[in-house]
Amino acid sequence: xxxxxxxxxxxxxxxxxxxxxxxxxxxxxxxxxxxxxxxxxxxxxxxxxxxxxxxxxxxxxxxxxxxxxxxxxxxxxxxxxxxxxx
Amino acid sequence: xxxxxxxxxxxxxxxxxxxxxxxxxxxxxxxxxxxxxxxxxxxxxxxxxxxxxxxxxxxxxxxxxxxxxxxxxxxxxxxxxxxxxxxxxxxxxxxxxxxxxxxxxxxxxxxxxxxxxxxxxxxxxxxxxxxxxxxxxxxxxxxxxxxxxxxxxxxxxxxxxxxxxxxxxxxxxxxxxxxxxxxxxxxxxxxxxxxxxxxxxxxxxxxxxxxxxxxxx
Numbered sequence: 566x567x568x569x570x571x572x573x574x575x576x577x578x579x580x581x582x583x584x585x586x587x588x589x590x591x592x593x594x595x596x597x598x599x600x601x602x603x604x605x606x607x608x609x610x611x612x613x614x615x616x617x618x619x620x621x622x623x624x625x626x627x628x629x630x631x632x633x634x635x636x637x638x639x640x641x642x643x644x645x646x647x648x649x650x651x
Numbered sequence: 652x653x654x655x656x657x658x659x660x661x662x663x664x665x666x667x668x669x670x671x672x673x674x675x676x677x678x679x680x681x682x683x684x685x686x687x688x689x690x691x692x693x694x695x696x697x698x699x700x701x702x703x704x705x706x707x708x709x710x711x712x713x714x715x716x717x718x719x720x721x722x723x724x725x726x727x728x729x730x731x732x733x734x735x736x737x738x739x740x741x742x743x744x745x746x747x748x749x750x751x752x753x754x755x756x757x758x759x760x761x762x763x764x765x766x767x768x769x770x771x772x773x774x775x776x777x778x779x780x781x782x783x784x785x786x787x788x789x790x791x792x793x794x795x796x797x798x799x800x801x802x803x804x805x806x807x808x809x810x811x812x813x814x815x816x817x818x819x820x821x822x823x824x825x826x827x828x829x830x831x832x833x834x835x836x837x838x839x840x841x842x843x844x845x846x847x848x849x850x851x852x853x854x855x856x857x858x859x860x861x862x863x864x865x866x867x868x
Contacts (some may be wrong), residue, residue, distance in 0.1 A: 609685035609749050616688045616742040617670065620695065623741075624841065627734050631848055638855045645862045 652851055659844040665837035672830040679827075685749040690830055692742040693820065694838035696764075699735035700800050702728045702842055703771070707797025710790035719857065722786050725793050727849035729774050731842055732796070736768040751813055759810035763803045770796045 669690070679686035706728035713721040743761070744754040755761065774792035778785050802809075807816050823831055 607749055609683060612685055612745045612749055613687055616745045617691060619741050619745075620691050620738050623734060623738055624845075627845065628848075631845075631852055635852050635855060638852070638859050642855070642859050642862060645859070645866060649862070649866060 652847060655844060655847045655851075658840055658847070662837060662840035662844050665833065666841060669830070669834050669837055672833050675826075676830040677824075677826050682750050685746055688742050688746040690834045691838075692739060692746060693831070694835045695735045695738035695742065697835055698838040698842040699732050699739060700804070701839065702732035702735060702846065703767075703793075703796050703800055705846070706732060706771075706793040710793035710797075714787060714790045714794070722790070723850055723853035723857065724846075725790060726778060726786075727846055727853055729771050729789070729793055729796075730849055731846050733768065733771045733775065734845070735838075735842065736764075736771065740765065740768055756813055758812040758814065760803070760806040760812045760814040763799065763806050767796060767799050767803055770799065 673687050673690045676687065676690070678684060706725045709721040709725035709728060712718055713725055743764075747756070748754050770792060774789045774796070777792060778789045781788055804817065806812060807814050820831070
């Protein structure tokens with residue numbers, strides 16, 4: 566009885582790693598990407614275009630702020646220069 | 652300011668040409684099209700780190716030699732660093748959403764990068780609302796920011812993170828490396844042109860302050 570138990574335990578211990586190392590079951594069928602729920606579909610192009618657009622917009626907005634600040638400084642300088650001349 | 656024209660024109664031409672260069676680069680095997688954000692994302696961080704280096708060095712000189720010129724350069728470079736940091740922080744999540752499935756992950760690399768951006772925003776706020784002596788405080792913030800840069804860069808090698816490693820850039824295959832370094836050059840030139848423009852603005856503001864003082868006297 567004891568020998569039988571040892572043999573059975575050995576078989577279980579040997580079989581567990583063997584089953585654990587089995588490759589996952591094969592894919593039973595193909596699913597077209599447009600059949601996935603909307604939450605799992607994510608096209609790359611809008612993300613790519615958004616990234617590039619943001620870079621361009623950030624540069625343009627920053628240039629605009631510099632231009633506006635420079636114009637304000639120049640206007641202040643002109644009005645001060647006029648005051649000093651008077 | 653003499654160099655501004657050629658640098659700005661070259662930067663503009665290179666940035667206009669960059670989408671064509673990027674379109675010609677091969678697709679990455681696992682990420683596909685979205686990986687092409689890399690060609691603007693990484694150069695924006697390179698430009699930010701360069702602006703921070705300029706800000707940090709100018710801040711050190713200003714702290715020890717009290718140089719108004721260096722203070723203007725540090726102020727301009729801090730603003731430019733925030734601009735390029737913002738580009739990196741926006742383009743990164745757009746890439747991550749597709750590549751990782753999440754917009755943001757609070758891992759070491761991303762969190763330190765965000766803190767670096769906030770550090771330079773705080774430097775700008777200190778200058779604006781700090782009152783007398785705020786230039787020295789902002790210089791100290793700039794030096795602190797410079798000290799943080801190596802941690803942002805090396806975070807992926809020090810801590811476990813989902814962000815790609817720093818080994819990606821040196822091991823880029825030639826068809827990807829060409830467009831990448833082209834974009835890096837374009838961003839560096841853009842950073843230099845914006846810096847010159849912003850320093851000039853600081854110079855004009857300093858001249859205006861002198862005029863105000865002359866009027867008071």
